[in-house]
Amino acid sequence: MNLLNPRLRRFYRKDLSMFRSILCFFLAFSCLAFAGCGQQSSPSEKEYERIVVISDLHYPSKTVDAAKRQAIIDNKVKARDEINGWSDVDLKVFPGDMVEMQGSMKQMEEAKQFIDGFTGEKAYLAGNHELFYKEELKNGKPVMADPALRKAHEENYEKVFGPLHSTKKLGQYLLIFLSPEDTEGKFPVAMSKEEMEWLRKTLKENSQTPTLIFYHAPLSDTMIPYNDKIGNPRNFAQPAGDIDLILLTSPQVKLWVSGHTHTPPTQPTFANEVNYYHGKILDVYNPTWDGKQVWSNSIYLYKDKIVIKTFDHKKGEWMENLTRTVTL
Known part of the structure; x- marks a missing residue:
């Protein structure tokens, strides 16, 4: 039996409706308040695949000063934990120079142990510091290894990280991962003839598939030189x-x-017009993680476009002025 008279029932329904409205508003505000800054949307609502690029990690750090070194390592750990909180990430790519300085098995395993702390799927490619140098320094700087040692580094790399070149499909896109596999020449970031033939064949077989190529070094003439080293062919x-x-x-x-x-x-x-190779292919430059602060690029793959965004891990915010879009 309903013990409330009609007038009281009307007030009760009105109060209940107001309570529900307030509850819905509170829940919506809570979701916004606790969502991470790097998060775009929940995975179920995604219209894209997201790649986070973690470049030139140089773990633990090339810095020798104890206090600075520890601060840099702490920044890397913080940024890693922050990226792990982004639930819409499909792939994390490490485009080389993951090791501190040289391609010894010890340094590769140390870097891999830190990288294993990143959650989710990962892809790797080697840089010059994994493959090109001797295992001892001269006056604090790396020295070019002979062909036999460079080949040994490649074998060690494959034991720890996997193949030196590979492909992956992500949505409608083809991702190609390449490493500087030349063991004979003087350039620290050169492909081998066999690798280039593999690349040529792979592109020919996927001529209708929008493609991203990941390689440790940028393409020539895609940067405004800002110091003497940048313009060097090396x-x-x-x-x-x-x-x-x-x-x-x-x-x-x-x-x-x-x-x-x-x-x-x-x-x-x-993020400049000069980054377009022959005005056609955008070279996406990625900063090192081995500095005073950490930035990371996220690449969003949509059906009709690619969006590149840069995140400042020190401030915890996007650098919106650097956002770029490539239409298909």
């Missing part, structure tokens, strides 16, 4: 002429994702 993907012929006959390649130069977002060349 800092661009080699052999430049052969790579040029492959790319100019592969219009499906939309991005070349690189590290190596440690270019920070504070440099005007970081």
Whole structure:
């Protein structure tokens, strides 16, 4: 039996409706308040695949000063934990120079142990510091290894991280991962002839598939030089002429994702029209994690476009002025 008279029932229903409205508003506000800054949307609502690029990790750190070194390591741990909190990430890519300085098995295993702390799926490619140098320093700097040792480094790398070059499909996109596999030449970031032939064949077989290429070094002439080292051929993907012929006959390649130069977002060349190789392929520069602060790029793969965003892990916010879009 309903003990409330009609007038009281009307007030009760009115109060209940107001309570429900307040509860819904509170729940919606709570979701916004506790969502991470790097988060875009819940995975079930996604219209994209998201890649986070973690370049030039140099773990633990090339810095020798104890206090500075520890601060840099702490920044890396903080950024790693922050990225692990982004639930919409499909893949984390490490485009080389993961080791502190040289490609010894010990340094590779130490870097891999830290990287294993990143959750989710990961992809790797080698840089010059994994493959190119002797295992001892001279006056605090690395020295070029002979071909036999460089080959040994490649074998060690594959034991710890996997293949030196590989592919992966992500949504409608093809991802190609390449390493500087040349063991004979003088350039620290050069592909081998066999690797370039594999790349040529892979692109030909996927000529209709929008493609991203990940390589440790950037493409030539895609940067405004901001110091004497940046313009050196040792800092661009080699052999430049052969790579040029492959790319100019592969219009499906939309991005070349690189590290190596440690270019920070504070440099005007970081997100600039000059980054377009022959005006067609966007070279996405990625900063090192081995500095005073950490930034990371996220690449969002939509059906009709690619969006690149840069996150400042020190401030905990996006650098919106650096957002770039490539339409398909």
